[in-house]
Amino acid sequence: MEPEAPYLRIAAEIRDRVARGELRPGDRVPSTREIHREWGVAMATATKVIAHLRDEGLVSTQPGVGTLVRQSRLVPVPREREPGSAPPALTRELIVRTALALADSDGLEGAAPRRVAVALGVPTKELHRHVRGREDLLTAMLDAVFDEEPWPLGPPAHWRDRLELSAHRTWRMFQRHPWAAPLLSMTRPHLSRSAIAFSEFSLGPLARLGLDADEVMSINLTLTGYVRGTAMSLQPERRAEQDTDLTADEWMDTQTGRLAELVASGHYPGLRYVSAHGFDYDLDALFEYGLQRLLDGAEARIRELGLLPEG
Template sequence: MTTQPPYLAIAAEIGRRIRSGELSPGDRVPSTRAITREWGVAMATATKALAALRQEGLVRAEPGVGTVVVATPGDGAAAGLSRDRIVRAALELADAEGLEALTMRRLGTALSVSTMALYRHVPGKGELVRLMTDAVCGEVPMGPVPADWRAGLEHAARWLRGVYARHRWMAPAMASFTRPVAAPNAMAYTEWVLTALQGTGLTAAQKIYTHLTLFAYVQGVGLADDLEERARQDSGISDGEWMERNEPRFDAIQSAGSYPLLTSLTEAEGFDLSLETLFEFGLRRTLDGIAALIGETSA
């Protein structure tokens, strides 16, 4: 789990004292010098902690006095804040603008609360993305596991592709295989796939490798989808318009005759350069390969 920066942890503790009544409106909060002594941090960290409290609206700098409490907790938009509400708002932002646009500060602005208020519910962006991932994996039930392993794996692949299509940021967010996301709904997907492979004769290791191979294939197409969408947004033109603009350049290169096989393929009837066509072709070949493995194991 992502830990808070030291200044946020200090601000959270002082905020707790304010909310519990240990510090009342008008009381002085610990000064930067007092914070450095109590928490053993640098002066810069103490200054950032007080700045975070000011940003949250709990304290103000009083000339000749110091930093004093000016608000009681639970006022305003932060009163109705919850982890579920934060996750829903984060999903809307990531779906609309991508995961790079999602920051705790930006999310606080969208919810009309301070960044510090968010940290009382979610310790950081890493944990927030984990919660988002689990939420989207639980949106659509996978249904019962078919008796036929191939039908099961095909359904699992299409279900996962649907998740990536609805939330394009998901593919890059789940890119690590050695550091999988510890999320119940995501883990339920793995359990579903392993259940579909029961009775195939595959060993436990082969089953998990089969699951990861299929997962990696769907994720790869999902990453390509994400890159294509970014290209469309950055360029402001469709795929067809892009090809039309670049066709003279391709024609000039191919006219030299240096790439006869590539030229014949791209000019072949029925050739469709789309990710959907590629997904269908690759899924069938992946399942064919798994079928061969299962056949060998059974034999």
């Protein structure tokens, strides 16, 4: 018999601590660095331990807090329901809400129908009475997250204000649900009712300017792509923080020596200039800077077409 992989052995030991009550729901499990020190394994192995426990549904990771035992343990579901037991009161809303919670905790892979069924304590086939499959579930999830923040009762009439409001609203949604950024495909979009209504909020005022259809869609998709592209860094950053227990700023602190070497080499004058004057990396500020420059470019293009007054 082949020896058990170290990460599986360590995961089993942590699972036993939960079973014995030494780690209770909401308690923090050993971090990758603590696993590295306690069990004497490589950081890559420690990372696999946390990933395995997360895939089992035993733990979830909260950015800035750590990896915690789930409040509600996820346990395997028997293929057949116990004789005489009542079926769970499944609804489409409950399934979607559960999938959202799993995706927020573990990324989009956490919302796989099998994982959702395990979380609800039902066989996977029971979900298909309410959702037609994974694509239907993902579309329903997009509908839900786009509907979370209501539109203002009196939306701005000016086209630029509309686009700016829409971009900020999308950015906030991606910050709450980073998994939604890769899901919102630019080439094969899910036909989400709410996402289409979101686009309409920007398309309408652009069309009323007199732009042709190509210009209207190009401006809208360029802005959407910018927001989505910036948000694509959110999920990997959360996972990196989960795996290393280091925030982005803390990780950069570990790179100061290497950065100093690169600056001192004299080969990178631009990097030397920025390093000497300082740069406060703030993703929200960076997002806002890029958004305003894109809107400036759209405004310049609309003026060039003679659809806005000069000045």
